[in-house]
Amino acid sequence: MEARRIFEERRAVNFFDPKQELESSTLQAIINLAVLAPSAFNLQPWRVIAVKSAAGKQRLYHQASNQAKIVEAPVTLIIVGDRAGYEAGNPVWDELADMQTPEKLKETQDFARLLYGTSEERRIKFAESNAGLLAMSIMYAAKCFGVDSHPMSGIDFSGIKTEFSLQEAEEAVMLVALGYFDHSKTLYPRRKRRGYADIVEEA
Numbered sequence: 164m165e166a167r168r169i170f171e172e173r174r175a176v177n178f179f180d181p182k183q184e185l186e187s188s189t190l191q192a193i194i195n196l197a198v199l200a201p202s203a204f205n206l207q208p209w210r211v212i213a214v215k216s217a218a219g220k221q222r223l224y225h226q227a228s229n230q231a232k233i234v235e236a237p238v239t240l241i242i243v244g245d246r247a248g249y250e251a252g253n254p255v256w257d258e259l260a261d262m263q264t265p266e267k268l269k270e271t272q273d274f275a276r277l278l279y280g281t282s283e284e285r286r287i288k289f290a291e292s293n294a295g296l297l298a299m300s301i302m303y304a305a306k307c308f309g310v311d312s313h314p315m316s317g318i319d320f321s322g323i324k325t326e327f328s329l330q331e332a333e334e335a336v337m338l339v340a341l342g343y344f345d346h347s348k349t350l351y352p353r354r355k356r357r358g359y360a361d362i363v364e365e366a
């Protein structure tokens with residue numbers, strides 16, 4: 164699909180056809196395209212929990228304000244951000260270890276820790292900004308494959324953290340439901356957007 168149409172036609176689809184499955188191969192293709200999203204130092208401080216089973220959907224539904232789309236959509240992704248993803252344990256650093264001297268690598272890691280690890284606010288910003296970009300990338304990648312999506316943050320973040328056994332440094336950043344619009348329903352019209360004149364300050 165033409166890139167411009169992907170932007171114009173992506174909608175937060177409230178109604179998914181519960182009878183239309185999302186092929187595993189399509190979900191994999193969406194994720195493998197979406198991970199081209201940028202991230203700080205290319206650290207990719209994220210992971211995704213794909214909630215597909217009836218039992219998993221029920222558990223998530225109760226942590227997500229009982230939003231029906233979680234039960235109706237074939238899959239809902241929990242987008243998880245890692246507040247400690249800049250630390251040396253992140254396997255992405257291994258790639259740089261092959262390209263840099265150990266001294267240079269340590270310098271880069273120290274710099275990343277300084278930028279992202281010196282306060283809780285920075286750690287949260289690091290996790291949420293990067294994982295948020297992944298979420299957006301997933302929604303546009305889905306559209307490339309003709310798959311509809313719906314982002315959600317009207318959820319119990321700490322409830323999801325407990326229910327899905329996230330690590331201490333991990334946070335649920337948002338949910339993204341994926342599937343196919345139920346054409347028997349009517350999608351509300353696209354709401355207006357504030358444009359350049361409203362949101363841009365030139366400095």
Ligand SMILES: Cc1cc2nc3c(=O)[nH]c(=O)nc-3n(C[C@H](O)[C@H](O)[C@H](O)COP(=O)(O)O)c2cc1C
Nearest residue numbers: 173174175176177230314315316317318337353354
């Ligand atoms: C971070 C985020 C969280 C959202 N959370 C919810 C939600 O919990 N429930 C819901 O029905 N819609 C949610 N939405 C969908 C928005 O209401 C929707 O994107 C917006 O109204 C614009 O509609 P459009 O995406 O179809 O253009 C969320 C969107 C974003 C980006």
